[in-house]
Amino acid sequence: MANIQLLTVLGATGSIGESTLDVVGRHPDRYRVFALSGHSRIERLAEQCRRFSPTYAVVGDELAAQRLRALLVADGASTEVLVGEAGLVAVAQAPEVDAVMAAIVGAAGLRPTLAAARAGKRVLLANKEALVMSGALFMTAVAEGGATLLPIDSEHNAVFQALPAGYDRRPTAHGVCRVLLTASGGPFRDREPATLEGVTPEEACAHPNWSMGRKISVDSATMMNKGLEVIEAHWLFGVPADAIDVVVHRQSVIHSMVAYADGSVLAQLGNPDMRTPIAHALAYPDRIDAGVAPLDLCAIARLDFQAPDLRRFPCLALAYDALRAGAGLPAVLNAANEIAVEAFLNGRIGYLDIARIIEATMAQMADAGDASLEQIESVDAEARSRAKALVKTRETA
Numbered sequence: 001m002a003n004i005q006l007l008t009v010l011g012a013t014g015s016i017g018e019s020t021l022d023v024v025g026r027h028p029d030r031y032r033v034f035a036l037s038g039h040s041r042i043e044r045l046a047e048q049c050r051r052f053s054p055t056y057a058v059v060g061d062e063l064a065a066q067r068l069r070a071l072l073v074a075d076g077a078s079t080e081v082l083v084g085e086a087g088l089v090a091v092a093q094a095p096e097v098d099a100v101m102a103a104i105v106g107a108a109g110l111r112p113t114l115a116a117a118r119a120g121k122r123v124l125l126a127n128k129e130a131l132v133m134s135g136a137l138f139m140t141a142v143a144e145g146g147a148t149l150l151p152i153d154s155e156h157n158a159v160f161q162a163l164p165a166g167y168d169r170r171p172t173a174h175g176v177c178r179v180l181l182t183a184s185g186g187p188f189r190d191r192e193p194a195t196l197e198g199v200t201p202e203e204a205c206a207h208p209n210w211s212m213g214r215k216i217s218v219d220s221a222t223m224m225n226k227g228l229e230v231i232e233a234h235w236l237f238g239v240p241a242d243a244i245d246v247v248v249h250r251q252s253v254i255h256s257m258v259a260y261a262d263g264s265v266l267a268q269l270g271n272p273d274m275r276t277p278i279a280h281a282l283a284y285p286d287r288i289d290a291g292v293a294p295l296d297l298c299a300i301a302r303l304d305f306q307a308p309d310l311r312r313f314p315c316l317a318l319a320y321d322a323l324r325a326g327a328g329l330p331a332v333l334n335a336a337n338e339i340a341v342e343a344f345l346n347g348r349i350g351y352l353d354i355a356r357i358i359e360a361t362m363a364q365m366a367d368a369g370d371a372s373l374e375q376i377e378s379v380d381a382e383a384r385s386r387a388k389a390l391v392k393t394r395e396t397a
């Protein structure tokens with residue numbers, strides 16, 4: 001029997017957080033929860049505290065902390081409530097913690113995830129934006145902190161499973177030629193761009209295969225999600241942009257592939273349920289029950305593949321551009337995307353404005369650097385402010 005692992009779940013109230021707690025709840029003999037974090041869903045966080053009795057819960061501000069404390073006192077719970085980024089960093093790097101699930105959405109997760117890496121934790125990385133923003137710095141933190149980095153993103157978890165044991169980010173040394181990331185194509189994969197001007201946030205969030213938070217659902221619709229994943233794959237596996245392909249595979253059954261020098265292509269398959277990569281990373285190298293139904297290939301019957309249409313999905317091309325440009329451009333891309341997606345979800349701009357705003361922000365910040373965390377955060381702040389100004393011009397257009 002493995003030792004009991006003590007876990008911090010950052011972003012516990014979200015889609016990945018809930019799936020993580022579902023898997024953890026199936027294995028009380030393997031996992032205990034040290035800390036949970038939430039942001040707006042305070043009642044849900046209180047319910048999770050009731051179920052998992054963490055030592056700490058973290059929320060964004062003092063008002064939310066007061067609400068949570070009142071709910072916990074009514075339950076007679078002993079969970080202590082911490083506040084803000086300092087609280088997130090504290091529970092990510094606490095000496096007692098073995099593993100940190102990094103499942104906050106967006107740049108808000110950067111500092112706590114970096115703290116977990118620097119403290120040498122087993123980092124279960126869902127928060128792809130943190131890695132996209134700070135790639136070189138983040139991978140240095142993992143190496144210097146002695147952390148174990150395990151990908152949760154379904155494609156990267158699949159690639160990790162298809163790579164040889166002991167893979168050390170040197171593709172040619174291991175006979176790895178290409179990484180093939182599969183993409184569902186999202187809800188608009190069969191639509192002509194000219195028909196997308198007036199699509200609503202609800203339509204964009206209606207992913208054909210996965211149930212996810214709203215930000216990543218819009219990213220899947222624009223295929224910026226795949227663009228972020230190309231950059232994520234570059235940093236995780238040391239593969240250059242030219243050796244990372246995107247293959248549209250509408251069934252989301254093959255989660256990604258690795259092509260080798262001898263012509264072999266290794267794939268990982270499974271039902272589209274995030275509890276599989278979560279359970280894989282939690283238990284690695286063991287295998288545990290994730291509560292996921294077995295894959296029925298005969299019922300699925302066929303698997304389709306096609307090349308992505310970059311005219312239909314300009315965000316994917318912008319992400320390749322940012323990766324090839326290097327330095328701070330991925331952080332600019334990410335920040336502009338976060339602002340544009342939020343504006344779209346709030347009904348302030350149209351769907352097609354998302355790519356236009358990102359492209360214009362990147363053009364304005366072609367010299368952005370990434371030499372330090374402070375520089376990355378200042379690039380992030382400047383890109384947000386420029387993207388917000390562009391949102392204003394499109395709002396009134």
Ligand SMILES: NC(=O)C1=CN([C@@H]2O[C@H](COP(=O)(O)OP(=O)(O)OC[C@H]3O[C@@H](n4cnc5c(N)ncnc54)[C@H](OP(=O)(O)O)[C@@H]3O)[C@@H](O)[C@H]2O)C=CC1
Pocket residue numbers: 010011012013014015016017037038039040041042060102103104105106108126127128129152153154210211212213214215216274
């Ligand atoms: N969902 C999925 O299947 C997949 C997700 N990912 C990645 O995982 C991450 C999480 O995605 P997902 O679970 O879908 O997102 P959700 O929106 O469902 O959850 C996000 C989590 O982050 C919290 N949060 C939001 N804003 C802040 C903030 N400013 N400070 C601190 N915490 C905050 C939310 O709290 P609250 O809800 O209380 O407001 C929630 O716990 C993303 O980076 C996404 O790209 C990767 C692969 C698959």
Ligand SMILES: CC(=O)[C@@H](O)[C@H](O)COP(=O)(O)O
Pocket residue numbers: 153154155182183184185186210219220221225226274
């Ligand atoms: C589940 C997961 O990992 C998501 O990132 C998923 O990949 C979204 O699907 P597409 O981006 O392929 O539409």
Ligand SMILES: [Mn+2]
Pocket residue numbers: 153154155229
């Ligand atoms: Mn993914």
